Amino acid sequence: MTKLSATEPLVHEGCKIVNSTFGAWCEVGAGSIVVNSTFEDYAYCDRLADISNTTVGRFSNIAAMTRIGPTDHPHANAAQHHFLYRSSYYWDDVADDAAFFTARAARRTTLGADCWIGHGAIIKPEVTIGIGAIVAAGAVVTRDVGPFMIVAGCPATPLRARFQPGIGERLLALAWWDWDHARLRDALTDFRALTAEAFLEKYQA
Numbered sequence: 158m159t160k161l162s163a164t165e166p167l168v169h170e171g172c173k174i175v176n177s178t179f180g181a182w183c184e185v186g187a188g189s190i191v192v193n194s195t196f197e198d199y200a201y202c203d204r205l206a207d208i209s210n211t212t213v214g215r216f217s218n219i220a221a222m223t224r225i226g227p228t229d230h231p232h233a234n235a236a237q238h239h240f241l242y243r244s245s246y247y248w249d250d251v252a253d254d255a256a257f258f259t260a261r262a263a264r265r266t267t268l269g270a271d272c273w274i275g276h277g278a279i280i281k282p283e284v285t286i287g288i289g290a291i292v293a294a295g296a297v298v299t300r301d302v303g304p305f306m307i308v309a310g311c312p313a314t315p316l317r318a319r320f321q322p323g324i325g326e327r328l329l330a331l332a333w334w335d336w337d338h339a340r341l342r343d344a345l346t347d348f349r350a351l352t353a354e355a356f357l358e359k360y361q362a
Contacts, residue, residue: 163338166196169204181338186221190193193262194226200268210282211264213235215334217273220294226266231257269304269333288329291320320353327357 161167165257166179168186180198185191189206193260202208202219207332209226220227230237240247262349264282272286275294280286285301292298293309293316302308305325307316318325338345347356 171226171310180215197270209266210264211266211268214270214288217268218271218273219268220274220276221277222277225268225274226282227262227279228261228283229305230266279298288334289325291319326355327361328353331357331361333360 161182163181166183168185171188172185173190175192177194179196182199183196184201186202186204188204189202190207194208194211196213197215199215199219200213203221205222206219207224211226212257244251244256245253267285269286272290274292277294278292278296280298284298287302287304289305290302291307296309296313297311298313305319309338
């Protein structure tokens with residue numbers, strides 16, 4: 158039986174992890190690549206996710222075969238090829254373009270708490286996915302997505318909000334994703350059984 162840990166991420170076989178950090182109760186699916194990224198508490202990705210230069214918020218749900226923060230080629234130049242910036246691969250007398258890699262790493266993608274990134278979705282650099290948002294399977298997200306919004310398509314466009322007006326704002330005020338581990342456990346039965354509206358009625362002062 159798989160058990161997660163408050164101290165070490167559960168990293169499945171075949172993963173490549175580079176310059177990345179993980180909070181409590183995190184999981185990285187088999188064959189995934191995580192580069193220059195931060196997984197906050199309870200965040201996870203399924204198998205074959207490829208995540209670069211991204212802050213993955215608490216409770217983020219990332220499905221299989223997703224691509225988050227994909228890096229770009231220098232398309233304004235005369236050539237787009239690796240030889241421009243991975244130059245040492247091709248010649249012995251020249252270094253790689255450090256400035257290019259620094260600029261690339263600075264283009265951060267941000268996933269808000271409890272968002273759900275569907276199977277095969279792509280989220281471009283410098284995009285923010287709002288708290289509780291849903292990105293449909295296969296979507297290509299090129300613009301920010303608001304909290305609790307559902308988006309789909311290529312390029313992704315809003316379909317609808319997850320909740321009726323006012324519910325999202327109340328959830329943002331409640332901010333259950335900031336609760337500690339014990340409080341989450343105490344409320345687990347209600348997380349399972351209650352609608353968002355009913356949950357708010359019980360837990361919002």
